[in-house]
Amino acid sequence: MATNKEFDVIVIGGSYAGLSAAMALGRSLRSVLVLDSGRPCNLQTPHSHNFITQDGEKPATIAEKAKKQVLEYRTVHFLNGLALSGKKTGDGFVIATQADGQFYARKLIFATGISDIFPDIKGFAECWGISVIHCPYCHGYEFRGKQTGILANGERAFHITSLVNNLTDRITVLTSGKAAFNTEQVAKLNNRGIGIIETPVSEIIHENGHLKKVVLGDGQQLDFDAVYAAIPFTQHSDIPVSLGCELTENGHLKVDTMQKTTVNGVFACGDNAGMMRSVAYAVATGNLAGAMANHELTAETF
Known part of the structure; x- marks a missing residue:
């Protein structure tokens, strides 16, 4: 120096x-x-x-x-x-x-x-940048064709979903509350077989940052390979x-x-x-x- x-x-x-x-x-x-x-x-x-x-x-x-x-x-x-x-x-x-x-x-x-400001979800921070990801351009190709969640709501969720849809047809939007999509957006999501789950996410089960399951607030466990999160x-x-x-x-x-x-x-x-x-x-x-x-x-x- x-x-x-x-x-x-x-x-x-x-x-x-x-x-x-x-x-x-x-x-x-x-x-x-x-x-x-x-x-x-x-x-x-x-x-x-x-x-x-x-x-x-x-x-x-x-x-x-x-x-x-x-x-x-x-x-x-x-x-x-x-x-x-x-x-x-x-x-x-x-x-x-x-x-x-x-x-x-x-x-x-x-x-x-x-x-980044992490949500109060157990396991989220440990998976961030590994299997809980932010950008289809940075990470999407590696998770092409995989079971994918979109942890977001409203316009942001719709935007990410539209990009990820070109990489996989196995998408579920996790809004963690009442979905904030307009009628046209809901129709587009439904037409592409993209599910919407409003139950909040409570935990992400993982192994060394690699996602295994997403746990909802009602105890239901969902299989995902990757989750995009807008935080x-x-x-x-x-x-x-x-x-x-x-x-x-x-x-x-x-x-x-x-x-x-x-x-x-x-x-x-x-x-x-x-x-x-x-x-x-x-x-x-x-x-x-x-x-x-x-x-x-x-x-x-x-």
Whole structure:
């Protein structure tokens, strides 16, 4: 770790999006500090998919390789540490960390991800990212043709079901309460033989995260191979909002097409700023955020 405290850019979050941003900046010889708390959103996910050249690779393996490559650029530095707070200064920002004091930068990039809020269902957390999944593009092919549940309701449930229907015809929607579908949606589900169960889910029986049965509140047990779940989330870091960054109505950091937040000099990338939760998306938006931070630095000094 470099002993200096001042950088062109501080990147908070050292997973795929943050490392991608750091690489773009390092290749322009910008001094960069990457702060990472070591808590990636996909900690339990066994394999990453839908990322060309890396399809099926372990997420941790991709991250380790990325970090090694990024740190080959001599102006990029990595610190294992937790960012606690941030504030605007006259010509940039100061970030306070848990154990290493304060660091200063002219620009900030937040690649901090999101924190999922798990429902009160026994076994849910242990299966998350393994057999209780969130994205047909990331996980659906591996569960093609399998007995599949959709743990959601209303428009969100209908949307996920429409995507999953192309992967399997063995689908049941688990609304955990009164179904909130309109007449047209119910007709489409019925026409495709997709069942709707309103009884709440109370437990997921599993073996090392691999789903065996879904237990309903009335004691009934259902056989499933996978369950898609639409669950709420919060921002992993509260620093962007404390700096004045706006959120979208869905809770993501609001960014423009250049990954700029609503606060000058602050960028965001990865799934803290968009609905697509994939490694490929994180890498792409991180690359853009790094390039645009460099563009702003250039415009200010050239």
